[in-house]
Amino acid sequence: MTTDIDAKLAEMGLELPDAPAPAANYVPFVITGKMLFVSGQISMDENGLITGKVGQDLDVEAGARAAGRCALSLLAQARAACDGDFSRLKRVVKLTGFVNSTPDFADQPKVINGCSDLLVAVLGDAGRHSRSAVSAGALPLNVAVEIEGIFELV
Numbered sequence: 001m002t003t004d005i006d007a008k009l010a011e012m013g014l015e016l017p018d019a020p021a022p023a024a025n026y027v028p029f030v031i032t033g034k035m036l037f038v039s040g041q042i043s044m045d046e047n048g049l050i051t052g053k054v055g056q057d058l059d060v061e062a063g064a065r066a067a068g069r070c071a072l073s074l075l076a077q078a079r080a081a082c083d084g085d086f087s088r089l090k091r092v093v094k095l096t097g098f099v100n101s102t103p104d105f106a107d108q109p110k111v112i113n114g115c116s117d118l119l120v121a122v123l124g125d126a127g128r129h130s131r132s133a134v135s136a137g138a139l140p141l142n143v144a145v146e147i148e149g150i151f152e153l154v
Contacts, residue, residue, distance in 0.1 A: 005075070005086045008122050016072055019080035020044070023140070029081045034090075036081050036151040040098070041073035042143040051142040055105030058144055063099060064114030070097075070147040071118040078151055090152040092119050092129040097147045100139040108133040115147050 009016060020041065022028050029038045043050035043066035054063035074095075082088040097112035099105070112133035119127035129149075139146050 005079075005089075005122060009075075012121065014072065016076045016079065017044075017046075019076040020073055029077050031081060031153065034153045035093070036078060036089075036153055038074050038077045038081070038149045038151065040096075040146040040148040041070045041077065042140065043067070043069050043145040044073070044143070045069050049141055050144050052144055053100050053102050053105075054107075054111055054144055055102035060107050060110050063101075063111035063144055064117075066144040067097065067112050067114030067147060068118045070145055071115040071122075074115070074119075074147065074149045075122070078149075082153065088153050089123075089126075090154045091126040092123065092149060093152050094150040095119075095129055095131045095147055096149075097131065097133045097145065098136045098139060099133065100137075100142065100144050101135045103135075103137070105135060108135050111145060112147065115145075 026039055029036060050066040052058050078089055079086060095115060099108045099111045
């Protein structure tokens, strides 16, 4: 990738967390051919889990910030999958975002934009992707957002 991802993150005042360890019987990522599949990354920051229902406990902006934290975890997993070598990352292919929200909440895409916008800001055109943004009545550990990603490698 032509962009230095670590430098861009630093320029934005962001730092990747350590790649989160799986919480159950699954692996954090799978590489098959030139495709990298990253397991769902839950909303957490340096203070711990970001929890609650969007539309009740969190507004759209707080939900989008939680989704941005998922983007950082997705990038951390991608870095781990590439043995720390971001030059192996070609592009983001697809995201599937789940929003823990109230039954009447209808702005899931605005929440998942927090992830999409961060990936495009860091990766440029290589961060543009296809996407789904859906509501969930509940998510593991009551987190606000969970996002999984598919990446193409070189």
